[in-house]
Amino acid sequence: MKNTRKAISLWNRGHWKDYVFSQGMLLVASLLLVFFISIGLGVGNILERFLSSDLPEEQVRITPQGVQAGFFQTERGGTEITADVMDSLTALPQVERIDPQVYAHVPAYLRGLLGGRNYYTDITLEGVSTAFVPDSMLEYIDWNYTLSDSAEKPLPIILSENLLILYNAGFAESNGLMGLTPEGVIGLEVQVNVGSSSIASLQAPPINLRAEIVGTSRSMALFALAVPIEFVEEVNNLYLPDDKHTYSALMVTALEAEDVPAIVRYAESMGLAAETRRGIAQKAEVLVGVVTAALGALAAAILFSAVASAIHTLVADLKNRSYALGVLVALGTKRERLVYIFAFQIFFMSLISTVFGGLLGCALSFLVSSTLLNLLPVLKYAVESLAVFPVGWLASGLGLVLAVSTISAWFFFRKILSTPVTELLRR
Amino acid sequence: MFLSASANTGRGESPVSKPLIHASSIVKVFDELKVLNKASFTLNEGEFVAVTGKSGVGKSTLLGILGTLDPAFTGELTINGVSTPKASSMELAELRREFMGFIFQDFHLLPNLSALDNILLPAVFSGTDSLEVRKDAAAILSRLDLRNDNTPTRFLSRGERQRVASARALVNNPKVLLADEPTASLDEDSEENLFDLLDALRKERGFAIIAVLHSKRILSRADRILELKGGVLHEKHA
Structure with missing residues (x-):
């Protein structure tokens, strides 16, 4: 071993720059590999998190075409969901039941104390039935509420996690408010004012209500603050008695999951939009797939360039030094011994570069993740970290980089050594 | 004269001589x-044989074959009892390392x-450095x-590099020293000094x-002089 170390030291004397460069490229290749795997999977996770839905398989969410739910208001377009539409859907043999959702067409705002600071925001209330509320939540909350209950109990609110993401991404940031997690928001008490907002008010006097956030929902069906449907219908009738009674969405439960396509076809034939768990999943899958493929292609291109460059430098160095190899062979060094020494050198140096590059890649991923999470609170409250470190994948990737570079150099080295000594000695 | 076998005719004749090559x-x-x-050619123990001939007649090629560096030839070559055409690359490497020393024309x-x-290079790479x-x-x-000292040999004069190459050839205590124009481009004094030393070491x-x-002056030190002409070795009188 001592002689091997000395041999490697003699061989490399005056040539360290070439090795440092080739190993540097290998280090960069390993770094990029780890970085792209880590961040790529992290981005995939966050996309899945944003696009996931807890819509049951046998349910269809039917909405008017072109309806776009915003933070404060909705825009209408296309066929509206009226009582007649609901009746025709109810008549379908595949339908078990229908749970309607209704937007409060009344302006409203919400205010409260958050982290010792007052906050205020206009809101859109959406009435949902108990069907919308998960059974686990129904065990400890009371989802029955009318205006007559206002003195006795707070208005229960289920907050859309999508809305929470928007809050964290923009509202909290721009107003210097603390960020909120889905767990941290439950139990928060606020004041809800119905009948006026910062941009509109009605002739009838507004009503102030105590409200409490009792849960959050990841349902794509919810874009606003969900409250009991009886309350929304009551408020709509109270403030806008002449308005046409329409629904913002219908949650249609089919008898069987296999009945869902028939319901979707029927709703679409009526000019309505229908969304199913499978459809949402497919959209998410396509988006995640596109992003992952784009990141993968970028990573592969950079990785290929870096590995090719590392191999090229290693091979060029060996080629330039075929004369020195010829001298060693002429002086009686066994080819097998040379193969052992250089395989050891190439493998050992490449191993160090690969491991070190991998560690730097982890550090870079961690740094990028921390920076992005600090810059974009929307991410911070959605995931703990943007960097994912799947040990198996990373080890396989680094092993591949190591194997490709080492084996390529080793093959080329064998090729040089198979050249007649007299040819190697010709400079 | 075509040499089918060697005859010790020079001053370095030894009574116990036996063919090394x-x-x-x-x-x-x-x-x-x-x-x-x-x-055809035979080299006996302790002999100093000089090979001459015009440029390009194949003197270096002959030395390459005798030194087992060039295996692409036909005929028989036995070195230290080993038939080289039948020997493995490992055996040939061992012959070069243990049995021969090389002074190359270009060092x-x-x-x-x-x-x-540079001198220790063969020993280090063979794992026999001690x-x-x-x-x-x-x-x-x-x-x-x-x-x-640690001065790289690229900074040494040609004469110094020549001596380093000679030292490298001698360090493994070889039985045969193969030298391809070892005094080329050396001045007369350096040439004489080198062969004075080689003679002394050869006796030791x-x-x-x-x-x-x-060089005629150095040729006069040889036991035998062989001239390569038309692909055949002819003996000349020393």
Whole structure:
């Protein structure tokens, strides 16, 4: 071993720059590999998190075409969901039941104390039935509420996690408010004012209500603050008695999951939009797939360039030094011994570069993740970290980089050594 | 005169001489040109044989074959009892390392290494580097009037590099020293000094020398002089 170390030291004397460069490229290749795997999977996770839905398989969410739910208001377009539409859907043999959702067409705002600071925001209330509320939540909350209950109990609110993401991404940031997690928001008490907002008010006097956030929902069906449907219908009738009674969405439960396509076809034939768990999943899958493929292609291109460059430098160095190899062979060094020494050198140096590059890649991923999470609170409250470190994948990737570079150099080295000594000695 | 076998006719004749190298009917062809045409040759223990001939007649080629560096020839070559055409590359490497020393025309030193490191190169790469080898190398450097420091050989003069190459050839205590124009481009004094030293070491260690030479003064020191002409070795009187 001592002689091997000395041999490697003699061989490399005056040539360290070439090795440092080739190993540097290998280090960069390993770094990029780890970085792209880590961040790529992290981005995939966050996309899945944003696009996931807890819509049951046998349910269809039917909405008017072109309806776009915003933070404060909705825009209408296309066929509206009226009582007649609901009746025709109810008549379908595949339908078990229908749970309607209704937007409060009344302006409203919400205010409260958050982290010792007052906050205020206009809101859109959406009435949902108990069907919308998960059974686990129904065990400890009371989802029955009318205006007559206002003195006795707070208005229960289920907050859309999508809305929470928007809050964290923009509202909290721009107003210097603390960020909120889905767990941290439950139990928060606020004041809800119905009948006026910062941009509109009605002739009838507004009503102030105590409200409490009792849960959050990841349902794509919810874009606003969900409250009991009886309350929304009551408020709509109270403030806008002449308005046409329409629904913002219908949650249609089919008898069987296999009945869902028939319901979707029927709703679409009526000019309505229908969304199913499978459809949402497919959209998410396509988006995640596109992003992952784009990141993968970028990573592969950079990785290929870096590995090719590392191999090229290693091979060029060996080629330039075929004369020195010829001298060693002429002086009686066994080819097998040379193969052992250089395989050891190439493998050992490449191993160090690969491991070190991998560690730097982890550090870079961690740094990028921390920076992005600090810059974009929307991410911070959605995931703990943007960097994912799947040990198996990373080890396989680094092993591949190591194997490709080492084996390529080793093959080329064998090729040089198979050249007649007299040819190697010709400079 | 075509030599089918050697005869000790020179001053270095030894009563216990035995063939170290025996080459018979060596044929070497380069692009249909027979550079060596059934050349035969025997080198005995302790002999100093000089090979002469015009430029390009194949003297270096002959030395390459005798030194087992060029396996692409026909004929028989036996070195230290080993038939080289039948030997494995490992056996040939061992012959070169243990049995022979080379002084190449271009020295073939690694320019980034010091004199001592160049000398120790074969031992280090063969895993036989030891304190004893290092002491021997330092002693040879001293006898060749070379500095034992870390100066890379690329900074040494041609004469100094020539001496380093000689020291490297001698450090493994070879039985045969193969030298391809070892004094080329050396001045007369340096040439004489080198061969004074080689003669002295040859008497001490008993190795044989086969050298490609041109200098008449050095040729006069040889036991035998062989002229390579038309691919055949002819003996000339020393």
